[in-house]
Amino acid sequence: xxxxxSDDTVVVENNHYFPMASLRREYVRDSGTHTRCPxxxxxxxxxxxxxxxxxxxxxWFYLEPSEAAAQVxxxxxxxxxxxxxx
Numbered sequence: 001x002x003x004x005x006s007d008d009t010v011v012v013e014n015n016h017y018f019p020m021a022s023l024r025r026e027y028v029r030d031s032g033t034h035t036r037c038p039x040x041x042x043x044x045x046x047x048x049x050x051x052x053x054x055x056x057x058x059x060w061f062y063l064e065p066s067e068a069a070a071q072v073x074x075x076x077x078x079x080x081x082x083x084x085x086x
Contacts, residue, residue: 001050003027003059003082010071012040016084017075020061033057040069048082058082 028046046059
């Protein structure tokens with residue numbers, strides 16, 4: 001299954017950030033989780049939901065990243081077992 005697809009990714013700290021518009025919204029839901037990165041700002045998360053399977057907080061994004069992390073605005077990144085392929 002493809003969650004996002006784009007030739008326009010930004011790599012920050014070895015994570016590919018995909019354009020938010022490329023995210024297949026039918027597979028995600030808001031998780032309500034927030035964490036704070038000292039230099040990027042406050043991250044928000046989506047759960048990935050496929051059928052009865054839920055991968056909690058496997059997608060993250062910064063609604064209002066810091067100026068130092070402006071390149072990740074309107075982008076999402078993945079972890080927790082999600083594979084990013086070229």
